[in-house]
Amino acid sequence: MDKLVTLRGVTKRYRRGKQDIEVLHGIDMDIAAGDFVALMGPSGSGKTTLLNLIGGLDVTSAGSIEVDGTRIDRMDSGELARWRAATIGFVFQFYNLLPMLSAQKNVELPLLLTRLSGRERRRNAMIALALVGLEDRAQHRPGELSGGQEQRVAIARAIVSDPKIMVCDEPTGDLDRHTADEIMGLLQQLNREHGKTIVMVTHDPKAAGFAHRRLHLDKGTLAGNGS
Numbered sequence: 001m002d003k004l005v006t007l008r009g010v011t012k013r014y015r016r017g018k019q020d021i022e023v024l025h026g027i028d029m030d031i032a033a034g035d036f037v038a039l040m041g042p043s044g045s046g047k048t049t050l051l052n053l054i055g056g057l058d059v060t061s062a063g064s065i066e067v068d069g070t071r072i073d074r075m076d077s078g079e080l081a082r083w084r085a086a087t088i089g090f091v092f093q094f095y096n097l098l099p100m101l102s103a104q105k106n107v108e109l110p111l112l113l114t115r116l117s118g119r120e121r122r123r124n125a126m127i128a129l130a131l132v133g134l135e136d137r138a139q140h141r142p143g144e145l146s147g148g149q150e151q152r153v154a155i156a157r158a159i160v161s162d163p164k165i166m167v168c169d170e171p172t173g174d175l176d177r178h179t180a181d182e183i184m185g186l187l188q189q190l191n192r193e194h195g196k197t198i199v200m201v202t203h204d205p206k207a208a209g210f211a212h213r214r215l216h217l218d219k220g221t222l223a224g225n226g227s
Contacts, residue, residue, distance in 0.1 A: 005031035010063035038208035041217035055167040089158030093170040128156035148179035168200040
């Protein structure tokens with residue numbers, strides 16, 4: 001498979017008071033198109049920082065990140081925002097849905113950055129909701145849905161703009177085992193049947209078992225080969 005994401009020598013430092021804290025140390029990693037990667041490791045190992053760098057939510061202190069031939073580490077904040085909107089679908093642990101909007105309207109949100117008409121946005125949102133099995137809940141607000149249904153809406157929102165990469169941060173962390181397995185099965189289906197490349201942070205070995213590969217971070221260093 002073709003390489004979709006390439007990281008070389010990626011280092012990340014944060015300034016805390018007068019001290020520089022280095023949380024990632026020269027990470028090298030390759031992710032192929034259509035891959036499903038689980039990032040694992042203890043708390044504080046740098047998993048979410050690495051995920052945020054791949055998703056363009058944060059910028060490197062050193063090193064390069066290339067996604068589909070584009071060096072995102074060279075982009076300014078405006079370019080990065082446009083790139084994220086066109087390339088990345090985000091799924092978070094706590095869903096991040098707007099409580100006053102219906103499921104359909106929540107799913108439409110990423111499309112507000114496009115030139116699609118209102119009718120086209122509604123159509124695409126309903127297609128995404130159908131893919132996650134929630135077309136019959138389109139007019140329900142988040143407070144009227146279960147946790148698993150809310151996460152399905154969040155996944156529909158992540159895929160509605162047909163992103164190249166889905167970036168998932170503890171997508172099952174707030175769910176019971178049965179619901180977590182259902183959500184992981186959905187992500188696996190999106191990967192296998194729709195070719196979505198998925199990079200996921202998880203503490204859950206069972207959730208990680210749905211991925212093609214497990215990569216372990218420990219104290220900011222990638223254990224083993226990131227290829």
